[in-house]
Amino acid sequence: MDDARALTARLDAQRRAFSAAPYPSLAERRDRLARLAALTRHHREEIIAAIGEDFGHRAEAESRLAEIATVLQAVRHARRHLRRWMRPRRAAVPWRLQPATARTHPQPLGVVGIIAPSNYPWSLAWLPAIDALAAGNRVMIKPSEHTPATSALMARLAARYFAPEELCVVEGDAEVARAFAALPFDHLLFTGGGAIGREVARAAAANLTPVTLELGGKSPALVAADADLEKAAERIAFGKWLNAGRTCIAPDHVLIEASRLDPFLKALERQVARFYPEGSASRDYGAVPGKAQRERLEAMLAEARDRGCRVIALGERLELASGGVKLPPTLVVDPTDDLRIMQEEIFGPWLAVIGVPDMAHALARVAAGPRPLALYAFTDDPDLRRRVLQTTHSGGVVFNDTLWHNAVPALPFGGVGASGIGAYQGEAGFRRFSLERSVFVQSRRSAVGWLNPPYRRWLLRLLGL
The missing domain is CATH 3.40.309.10 (Aldehyde Dehydrogenase; Chain A, domain 2)
Structure with missing residues (x-):
């Protein structure tokens, strides 16, 4: 119960911060991504050592390749393309409604929760966080309880580089993970096995929280x-x-x-x-x-x-x-x-x-x-x-x-089917953690008033309705 209250308090703090600034600028988003890159780049030796401690032995080259380089590459890609991703996208309007215009406007969801696995404890926590931050969200991360040294380092560095209202890392055991999954996030991403993924989906369903599940399978x-x-x-x-x-x-x-x-x-x-x-x-x-x-x-x-x-x-x-x-x-x-x-x-x-x-x-x-x-x-x-x-x-x-x-x-x-629900990474991740809001702008010269009651049958036939 104490864990649940503490988690709720963290979520509430992030919600209040998001409500006060619901649409971060391009510069603010790029700054958050730059801090995440710095967090990884400047502490790579500590990261490698922590993963090695958790695993018993992990080839240093594998940690550099799969944990460090992937995160830095994802940040570079997001910062380079973020301006384009944030632009509204025009949508075609049927001729009967012209000269009205339509577009989709990407809007941050709010607070995104991430439950990370133990096999790639650094990169599989931060890669979805990169996409969520690029989309303008606040982020809470629950790393695996099976990699305590890496989780502790992640929590310590997150607190140094980010305000807790922007991004925070929650340490704890399986009970904390269950309480975390039950929080009413605006989106929840889980990476792990299918059995636990089903539990996460059930917990999220109680709040109608949208989920992205990355579950693996027999490739x-x-x-x-x-x-x-x-x-x-x-x-x-x-x-x-x-x-x-x-x-x-x-x-x-x-x-x-x-x-x-x-x-x-x-x-x-x-x-x-x-x-x-x-x-x-x-x-x-x-x-x-x-x-x-x-x-x-x-x-x-x-x-x-x-x-x-x-x-x-x-x-x-x-x-x-x-x-x-x-x-x-x-x-x-x-x-x-x-x-x-x-x-x-x-x-x-x-x-x-x-x-x-x-x-x-x-x-x-x-x-x-x-x-x-x-x-x-x-x-x-x-x-x-x-x-x-x-x-x-x-x-x-x-x-x-x-x-x-x-x-x-x-x-x-x-994945698809048994291997997961939804996708992230790059622009797909930006879209995953955004609301693609529909926007319709009526023209002053609109003729839709002709469709008001009482209906003119000759006009409906003329319009092919």
Whole structure:
């Protein structure tokens, strides 16, 4: 109850501040974005250290690439394009209503709540905040309770660079997160698993709070007959084992023609050995934090092994002095659909590799399953690319690579169906956190008065009504 009252007090303070200044100028918005960039740029070493402490081990390069650079790039993009995004957009007016004019006017919503996950604890908290601030809103962030060092640093730096009425970070456990989700925000964004996402949606529904849910899912990679196996293995290995597989858009499983399955497995082994020459001990390979998460993954793998699946470990399980644990890159060959590894999002370093008769079967399988957050297809065949785009659904599609669509600020990021609701990033994020207000301006020379009662039937027929 005390947590709920404290959260409500913070929300009320931001609402009052928003009511006093409901439409921040371009200069004010750019200033807030510049402060957010400074908060990240000037403290990058502290950020990297905090994430490393929370994870047990995280490659410094991965934190720089996925946490620091993405935030700074998003700020640059928003500040560069914000003037254009803020402009009203003209709307076509039917000839019967001319010379009236119409437009949409983007207006800030008010206070935006953000619930961030633990896998990318810095960037997945700040990226939606960038969009919300660009749209002129106030922001409250609830970072993950599973990354306490990063959350504490985020709260401390937010208080240094922002007034609490502009932006604040709320620390706390799962009970605080539940109370946070129940607040009557003007918009609530959640990134995380589907089960918790459903709880967040139910809590928000009580207040009719609009939600954006980024939920991940089982993102497939299709390797077609014309694909270069070494190149496909290289790009899938990069996307899969970045952050030890704990990426919401990581390739979850590979579908490849059965005749090419074994050569592809060998190619994956070669690429993993090239990326991580010291195996799990390589400094560029990350740990999987959290005992419960590790136990879930190990139980999933044990079930697949017990059921007769071929399991190829590409390293050793490694206990770290920091308390973290590295689980090795591992291939699970041809698991059946009833196994946990095919029922749940893996979200870890296991990769299921499945042989199929041909790409038609692969596409049918993807189309019949839950809609993923990302779909990867390795092919140069224009007809197959067309079929991928026309017969499947996913939040994003990448041809001949993995992950990099999320590094393009001009592309929306979001899911569909089981993988999420709504999208943000760049202009899509600005629109997500804005009210596209309809504006109609009647002309003094308007003839709509002719449509007043008593109605003239001859006029209605003349107008085609």
